[in-house]
Amino acid sequence: MRLVGMSVLVMMLAVGSAGAQDAPKDPTPPATAPPEQPLSPNNPESPTNPRRPVWELVKDLGSDFTHLPTLDTAVILGVGGAAALAVHPEDQEVNAHLVGRPWVDHAFAPGTVVGNAVTQAGVAVATYAVGKWIDGPKTTHIGVDLLRVQILAGALTEALKVSVRRDRPDGSGYSFPSGHASLTFASATVLARHFGWKGYVTYAISSYVATSRLHDNRHYLSDVIFGAALGTAAGRTVTRHGRNTWTFAPAPVSRGVGFFVIRAPAYALR
Numbered sequence: 100m101r102l103v104g105m106s107v108l109v110m111m112l113a114v115g116s117a118g119a120q121d122a123p124k125d126p127t128p129p130a131t132a133p134p135e136q137p138l139s140p141n142n143p144e145s146p147t148n149p150r151r152p153v154w155e156l157v158k159d160l161g162s163d164f165t166h167l168p169t170l171d172t173a174v175i176l177g178v179g180g181a182a183a184l185a186v187h188p189e190d191q192e193v194n195a196h197l198v199g200r201p202w203v204d205h206a207f208a209p210g211t212v213v214g215n216a217v218t219q220a221g222v223a224v225a226t227y228a229v230g231k232w233i234d235g236p237k238t239t240h241i242g243v244d245l246l247r248v249q250i251l252a253g254a255l256t257e258a259l260k261v262s263v264r265r266d267r268p269d270g271s272g273y274s275f276p277s278g279h280a281s282l283t284f285a286s287a288t289v290l291a292r293h294f295g296w297k298g299y300v301t302y303a304i305s306s307y308v309a310t311s312r313l314h315d316n317r318h319y320l321s322d323v324i325f326g327a328a329l330g331t332a333a334g335r336t337v338t339r340h341g342r343n344t345w346t347f348a349p350a351p352v353s354r355g356v357g358f359f360v361i362r363a364p365a366y367a368l369r
Contacts, residue, residue: 140236146243147236153227156246163251163337172332179328183321190319194268210311213304214279219286220249244289244337252285252333253278256326268316277318280309280326281333288334305330 140147146159186193212218227242229235260273267274283305291298309323318326 140239147240149231149234149236149239156243159243159247160250163247166339167251167332167336169336171335175328175332175335176325179325179331182328183325186324187319187321190321193320194313194316210279210308214283214308214311216249216253216278216282219282220246222286223249241289241293244293245286248285248289248330248334248337249282251337252281252330255329255333256281259329265322268319271317274318275322275325276329277309277312277323277326279312280305280318280323281330283308284327284330285334285337286330288331289338292334292338 140149142148143151144155145151223242223245225242226238226245230237230239230242256276256278259276260278263275264273265275266272284302287298287301287305290301305327309327312318312323313320
């Protein structure tokens with residue numbers, strides 16, 4: 100029960116944060132506030148364009164770091180920080196209940212591989228490569244977002260590790276926050292933002308990966324909880340385009356020109 104409770108806590112934290120404040124923060128009506136990114140696949144600067152050169156990702160990353168300081172990020176990290184602080188006194192006891200139990204070793208062994216930075220980055224690169232190969236705007240856009248979020252979440256995680264310098268439970272390096280948790284929750288958030296409720300199942304996988312770090316004695320519960328929040332914040336920053344975008348477009352009508360507000364997918368297909 101203790102193990103199940105930890106998994107549920109981590110998953111609820113990220114899902115709750117990802118679902119909060121989906122509405123745009125800008126009070127300006129959609130008709131007068133075009134999306135921040137050019138999302139048409141016909142635009143050479145758009146992340147949905149399969150023919151856009153890969154080095155254009157550098158511009159995307161610069162924009163991601165610029166847009167990171169928002170109320171949305173503050174709320175997610177605030178909730179994650181409060182939750183991590185609340186469970187901090189139980190860190191040692193939680194690990195003591197998991198380490199050395201054979202059934203736990205077998206159940207969570209794959210989590211180390213799934214949440215590894217190489218695995219997560221490999222999936223992102225493969226998705227991006229497939230999108231360009233099939234000339235698919237939607238797949239390309241997902242691949243671009245996965246690549247960006249891995250770099251953003253990884254950079255933030257490593258910066259915090261070096262700044263906080265908390266020793267791992269096994270004494271092998273820096274513990275706070277968990278990189279496995281931040282990277283997998285970052286990917287889960289991107290997929291949830293692209294696919295809606297269908298993508299939320301990936302939070303269950305992320306929670307499994309995060310919990311696996313406890314049985315490995317590589318992290319404390321507070322490490323994985325804040326890592327989950329950090330990854331969620333990074334994912335929402337990269338996908339600030341949301342699931343849909345609004346366009347204010349002119350169109351000819353009888354005796355003149357009319358203006359229409361059009362709602363279309365953020366990764367609009369040709």
